[in-house]
Amino acid sequence: MSTPPLDDRMQRLTAVRPRLLSFARLHLRNHSQAEDAVQDTLEAAIEKQDSFSGRSGYETWVFGILKFKILDTMRVQKRQGTWQPLEDEADDEAIDRQFRRNGRWLKEARPTSWGEPEAAFESETFWQVFDACMIALPDNVARVFSLRELMGLSTEEICRELGIKENNCWVILHRARLRLRACIEQGWLTEETP
Amino acid sequence: MIMCRRATELMSQRLDRPLAWQERLSLRFHLAMCGACSQCNRQFDVLHEAGKRFEPAARDEQE
Numbered sequence: 001m002s003t004p005p006l007d008d009r010m011q012r013l014t015a016v017r018p019r020l021l022s023f024a025r026l027h028l029r030n031h032s033q034a035e036d037a038v039q040d041t042l043e044a045a046i047e048k049q050d051s052f053s054g055r056s057g058y059e060t061w062v063f064g065i066l067k068f069k070i071l072d073t074m075r076v077q078k079r080q081g082t083w084q085p086l087e088d089e090a091d092d093e094a095i096d097r098q099f100r101r102n103g104r105w106l107k108e109a110r111p112t113s114w115g116e117p118e119a120a121f122e123s124e125t126f127w128q129v130f131d132a133c134m135i136a137l138p139d140n141v142a143r144v145f146s147l148r149e150l151m152g153l154s155t156e157e158i159c160r161e162l163g164i165k166e167n168n169c170w171v172i173l174h175r176a177r178l179r180l181r182a183c184i185e186q187g188w189l190t191e192e193t194p
Numbered sequence: 195m196i197m198c199r200r201a202t203e204l205m206s207q208r209l210d211r212p213l214a215w216q217e218r219l220s221l222r223f224h225l226a227m228c229g230a231c232s233q234c235n236r237q238f239d240v241l242h243e244a245g246k247r248f249e250p251a252a253r254d255e256q257e
Contacts, residue, residue: 023249063249095199103197111233117240121247130244148210149245155210174206181237 009049009058013042016059020066022131027070027146028077029139037069044069067151071161074143078162083140094179111181114188126188133183137176144169145176196220198231205235209242 020041024034045062052061077083098109105111120126134142147153147161148169155169162169196204204213204221213221225232 060249099199103199105198105230110230111237113233114237114240117236117243120240121244126244130248146245149242150248152246170203170207170210173210174203177206177238177241178202180241181234184241185237 041066094175129187141176144172201231
């Protein structure tokens with residue numbers, strides 16, 4: 001695949017912009033900073049188009065630029081002290097709401113089947129619920145989860161990035177997944193049932 | 195015998211680090227006995243996969 005012609009590129013950038021923005025927003029948890037990161041990304045994509053090798057898809061290449069911008073902005077956020085301290089993540093609310101004291105599932109929280117994963121991924125509703133549930137996560141939990149699952153960093157890299165212990169990272173990810181599964185199960189399955 | 199809550203910790207960590215063989219064994223044993231945890235395990239997999247597909251470009255390329 002060679003570099004698409006300019007008109008085509010502009011069109012594709014315009015088309016992908018809303019999705020870049022929602023990706024940035026989930027990481028940065030701040031609308032105007034997400035807008036800025038996306039704007040920088042689009043400008044860089046236009047300026048540096050020669051560095052697009054065509055080895056991956058064009059949109060994937062643009063997302064790659066955005067990921068760098070997001071990490072940069074997160075470093076700035078962290079330096080500026082706009083984050084809650086990560087080590088203070090003492091709340092076990094996600095766990096308390098789903099398990100009995102003896103460690104078994106609460107009856108009303110027991111996970112049920114989500115059906116075929118492929119069908120879920122093809123459903124627009126699934127993605128809307130996924131997005132809404134991500135937004136509903138506490139900032140710190142969301143940050144760690146999105147770095148791990150959306151950005152694909154290892155827990156070791158996340159710890160370096162955020163300055164936390166790896167063990168803490170695993171605890172936060174466990175909570176994030178429990179919260180997300182409960183939220184999605186509620187939002188998605190109720191939606192699907194007539 | 196581990197309880198469901200501990201089992202979900204292992205299901206989650208399985209996605210982030212290789213489990214020790216004792217951990218794998220106790221998780222597998224628990225999953226074989228517990229339907230709710232097996233569902234949870236599948237849901238964690240869906241979340242893991244959803245994260246990869248969230249990047250919509252990747253979704254488009256698979257179509």
